[in-house]
Amino acid sequence: xxxxxxxxxxxxxxxxxxxxxxxxxxxxxxxxxxxxxxxxxxxxxxxxxxxxxxxxxxxxxxxxxxxxxxxxxxxxxxxxxxxxxxxxxxxxxxxxxxxxxxxxxxxxxxxxxxxxxxxxxxxxxxxxxxxxxxxxxxxxxxxxxxxxxxxxxxxxxxxxxxxxxxxxxxxxxxxxxxxxxxxxxxxxxxxxxxxxxxxxxxxxxxxxxxxxxxxxxxxxxxxxxxxxxxxxxxxxxxxxxxxxxxxxxxxxxxxxxxxxxxxxxxxxxxxxxxxxxxxxxxxxxxxxxxxxxxxxxx
Amino acid sequence: xxxxxxxxxxxxxxxxxxxxxxxxxxxxxxxxxxxxxxxxxxxxxxxxxxxxxxxxxxxxxxxxxxxxxxxxxxxxxxxxxxxxxxxxxxxxxxxxxxxxxxxxxxxxxxxxxxxxxxxxxxxxxxxxxxxxxxxxxxxxxxxxxxxxxxxxxxxxxxxxxxxxxxxxxxxxxxxxxxxxxxxxxxxxxxxxxxxxxxxxxxxxxxxxxxxxxxxxxxxxxxxxxxxxxxxxxxxxxxxxxxxxxxxxxxxxxxxxxxxxxxxxxxxxxxxxxxxxxxxxxxxxxxxxxxxxxxxxxxxx
Numbered sequence: 001x002x003x004x005x006x007x008x009x010x011x012x013x014x015x016x017x018x019x020x021x022x023x024x025x026x027x028x029x030x031x032x033x034x035x036x037x038x039x040x041x042x043x044x045x046x047x048x049x050x051x052x053x054x055x056x057x058x059x060x061x062x063x064x065x066x067x068x069x070x071x072x073x074x075x076x077x078x079x080x081x082x083x084x085x086x087x088x089x090x091x092x093x094x095x096x097x098x099x100x101x102x103x104x105x106x107x108x109x110x111x112x113x114x115x116x117x118x119x120x121x122x123x124x125x126x127x128x129x130x131x132x133x134x135x136x137x138x139x140x141x142x143x144x145x146x147x148x149x150x151x152x153x154x155x156x157x158x159x160x161x162x163x164x165x166x167x168x169x170x171x172x173x174x175x176x177x178x179x180x181x182x183x184x185x186x187x188x189x190x191x192x193x194x195x196x197x198x199x200x201x202x203x204x205x206x207x208x209x210x211x212x213x214x215x216x217x218x219x220x221x222x223x224x225x226x227x228x229x230x231x232x233x234x235x236x237x238x239x240x241x242x243x244x245x246x247x248x249x250x251x252x253x254x255x256x257x258x259x260x261x262x263x264x265x266x267x268x269x270x271x272x273x274x275x276x277x278x279x280x281x282x283x284x285x286x287x288x289x290x291x292x293x294x295x296x297x298x
Numbered sequence: 299x300x301x302x303x304x305x306x307x308x309x310x311x312x313x314x315x316x317x318x319x320x321x322x323x324x325x326x327x328x329x330x331x332x333x334x335x336x337x338x339x340x341x342x343x344x345x346x347x348x349x350x351x352x353x354x355x356x357x358x359x360x361x362x363x364x365x366x367x368x369x370x371x372x373x374x375x376x377x378x379x380x381x382x383x384x385x386x387x388x389x390x391x392x393x394x395x396x397x398x399x400x401x402x403x404x405x406x407x408x409x410x411x412x413x414x415x416x417x418x419x420x421x422x423x424x425x426x427x428x429x430x431x432x433x434x435x436x437x438x439x440x441x442x443x444x445x446x447x448x449x450x451x452x453x454x455x456x457x458x459x460x461x462x463x464x465x466x467x468x469x470x471x472x473x474x475x476x477x478x479x480x481x482x483x484x485x486x487x488x489x490x491x492x493x494x495x496x497x498x499x500x501x502x503x504x505x506x507x508x509x510x511x512x513x514x515x516x517x518x519x520x521x522x523x524x525x526x527x528x529x530x531x532x533x534x535x536x537x538x539x540x541x542x543x544x545x546x547x548x549x550x551x552x553x554x555x556x557x558x559x560x561x562x563x564x565x566x567x568x569x570x571x572x573x574x575x576x577x578x579x580x581x582x583x584x585x586x587x588x589x590x591x592x593x594x595x596x597x598x
Contacts, residue, residue, distance in 0.1 A: 047372070060391075061367030061415050069415060075365050079416055082362030084355075089415035090365065138325075139318040145326040153330055153337075159361035161337040164390050169366065173381060173391050177368050180383025 013128075013239035014276030021278065029271025036112045044176055058172045059113070060163075061093060069093035074150070074211045075169070078162065081154040098215060104269070106216025110202060110209050111242075111270035115171040119186055120202045120242075123193030128239070135197025140245070143210035150207045167201075168208050199242045217265035220287050223273060225250040226260040230279040237273040237282070247273070251281070261287065345387045346509050348394040349493060351379055352402060352429035353411040353419040357510075363418035366391030370410035370419060376403045379410065397493020397508045402431060404458050404492050427459060432491030433514035434463070434484045434506055442505035444481050447471045453495035453506050454482050462488040464495065482506065486515060 017026035044062075046052040056063045061071035071093030079086050086094075101109055110117060150162040163169060167185050174182030193200055202209055225231075228251055237251065238244045246264040254260075274282040344350075344357055351370050354360050370393050371379040378400045382388035393410075395402065404426045411419040423429060434453075436442060443450050457464045464482050471477040482495075484506070493508040528536050545553040550563045 053372075056372040057367040057369045061365045061369065063369060063413065063415075071365065071367070071415060076416075079363055079365060084359060084363035085417055086363075086365075087415055087417045087421065090417075093415065139322045141318065142322045142326060145322045146329070149326050149330045153333060154362070157334060157337060157362075158358060159337060159389075160364070160366075161333050163366055164337055165333065170384060170390060173366065173368065174383060177371065177381045178383060181385035182383065185384060 013236035016234065016236070016278040017276050019278075026275050029275050033112055033270060034118070037115070037118060040113055041115070041172075041175065044172070048176055058169065058176050059115075060169050060173075061090060063089075068096075070097055072169070072208075073098040073215070074208055075160070075163065077151060078154040078160045081151045082158050082160060083155070101212055102215050102218070103220050104216070105219035105221050105267060106212030106214065106265055107209060107268035108216070108221075109212050110206075111268035114168055114202075114208075115175070116168055116189060116201060116206070119189050120193050120199060123190045124198055124242075127194055127198060132194070135195065135200065138197065138200065138204045140204050140243075142204055143207055143213075146205060147207035147210040147214075162207065166208070168206070203242050213265040215265070218287075219265070221269060222285060222287050223262045223267060223269060223271065223282050224260050224285045225262065225281050226283070226285070227279070227281045228252075228254055228260050231281050232279060234278070236276040236278075240272040240276050242270065242272075243267060261285075343387070344389075344394070344510065346513055347396050347398070347507075348382075348388050349397055349402075349432045349491060349508055349510070351393055351395070351410045351419055352404075352408055352426060352431055352490070353414075353421070353423035354431070355418055355420060360418050361389055361392070363416050364392050365416045365418070367415065368393065369413045369415065373409040373413040375405065375409065376400065378402055395493070397432075397491075397496040398504055399497075401493035401497040401508075402429075402490075403494075404429070404490060427488075427490060429490045429492075430511060432493070432508040432510050433486055434489050434491065434493070434495050434508050435514045436482055436484060436506045437509075438503075438505040441501055441503070442482075443500075444479060447473060447477055447479055449480060450500060451480055451482065452498050452500055456494045456498040458492060458494060459488050459490060463490070 014026050043055050044058065046054055047056060054065060056066075059072060060075045061069070063069055069089040069092050071090050073094040076086050076090050076094040079090070153161045167189055170185055171182060174180055174185075189201055197204070225247075231251060233252075237247055241247055243264070243266040246262055246266050249256075249258045250260045250262050269284070271284065274280075274284070350357070350360060351374075355363055366381065368381050368391075371381055378395045379393045380395065382390055382392050382394060384390060388394050406426060408423060408426050408429075411421060411423055414421070436453075439445050451466060454460070454464045454466055462485065464484055467481045467483050469479040469481055471479050491508050491511075495506045496504045496508050499506050525537075543555065547553060547560075552561050552563065553559065554561055
């Protein structure tokens with residue numbers, strides 16, 4: 001690969017995959033993800049917009065077909081921390097959601113449901129195209145500190161302080177219950193992601209993401225790089241992955257005997273690495289079924 | 299690879315890690331402090347015009363319980379409730395209504411309470427008449443036309459707890475001398491704070507308004523006892539008879555309270571003063587003031 005095409009690939013990761021495998025296959029998971037985000041939003045919107053009440057409420061807590069309660073486990077945890085007692089529906093709903101994401105990979109929420117994701121993706125896409133470098137240096141562990149702070153703040157103040165600013169719930173609420181000033185919050189997030197650094201919100205700050213990362217630590221569905229022998233180190237997966245630090249061991253750790261399974265809870269199972277890889281290094285696999293093609297035995 | 303080297307935990311990366319952790323903790327502590335300040339200042343103060351749904355816990359607990367899901371908003375059949383948006387004074391995402399715009403219709407089955415998953419709307423509230431969303435206050439006596447002697451009584455008539463939460467008090471109209479004022483009086487014992495009176499008030503700006511309880515309700519000092527109520531409760535007066543007042547008068551005189559006043563006792567045998575005579579009784583005091591001062595006893 002010549003120097004110029006490498007630089008071009010950095011700005012447009014996945015170009016090679018498009019050329020070799022066609023546009024659809026190189027965007028499959030991305031499109032499915034957008035479809036998932038959109039259809040979940042539409043399920044919620046069908047009520048207020050067209051009077052078809054499939055899901056009432058929002059991402060914090062909802063009622064599907066007046067029967068199935070679902071609620072955000074972190075919000076319910078905050079209520080508990082604040083010293084209040086949620087009713088059965090909230091606890092049951094939080095349990096269902098927690099179990100679902102524990103099995104599927106916690107940050108599946110981030111990639112497939114969360115309304116901040118399209119904003120964040122758009123900003124990072126633009127960042128890449130403009131070739132913006134640099135930004136604030138913020139440790140990726142800040143989100144865990146923030147997660148702790150969210151619960152401590154609720155416990156100390158007795159109020160859900162985080163929910164005063166939590167953009168994840170605010171965005172959905174604004175779309176479902178009347179828009180207010182929410183455009184400013186969306187714009188602020190976009191600008192934050194654009195200028196302050198790649199995936200600043202989702203990858204460094206968001207305590208919900210941190211919570212779901214912990215929740216999905218041992219999830220059953222994973223991305224695995226078990227065909228890493230085919231890797232030609234084009235780095236396109238690093239360029240698109242919102243959590244690129246989790247790639248290095250599975251992709252490049254063959255000589256060290258590190259497993260090809262992307263084991264980190266931080267993985268959002270977005271599947272972009274699968275899309276952009278022209279060599280089909282990655283695939284989704286059940287956790288127990290990822291070592292079909294182990295390169296090295298420890 | 300640098301990231302795999304990070305995992306081996308050499309001395310330098312450990313120092314880096316500690317540095318990172320310290321910086322993160324400091325940053326998060328700062329952000330938390332800012333958030334607490336924001337939460338403690340404006341964001342948790344409910345404006346007086348914003349009324350919480352029926353069964354809402356006291357504001358402080360409500361803010362710890364409400365998940366901000368909007369299910370109460372959805373199940374309200376009258377579109378009374380709304381969720382606070384960014385830029386509004388009410389805590390973001392929490393439900394409220396403004397009585398003057400859409401009051402609470404006080405549904406028998408209280409659907410907003412029934413659907414609330416968090417307990418922020420207390421499921422113990424089974425009868426809507428026991429709801430205390432706020433308290434109606436006839437806040438502007440100057441503008442209320444009942445105080446001009448005009449007939450209105452709209453607030454009285456629309457009240458869902460008619461005749462209990464608002465009663466009419468008749469007062470004499472001294473301007474005409476021959477008419478009555480029909481003055482609406484709100485009773486906190488029965489007012490649910492639904493706001494229908496405020497909504498219906500015919501004035502351009504309502505003279506009767508629903509206010510949050512803590513704003514509307516005064517509180518008598520705990521030590522106060524209202525004599526007539528205590529008497530009614532006990533079935534008899536709870537204080538003894540008045541002690542007869544002792545007037546420290548010179549000998550030969552006494553004082554009749556609510557009677558003749560100062561009475562100079564007649565020495566036996568002295569003629570009684572003629573009834574109707576203008577002659578005042580002789581002064582009990584000697585003519586010479588010095589005599590009185592020196593006498594010791596007998597001074598007033």
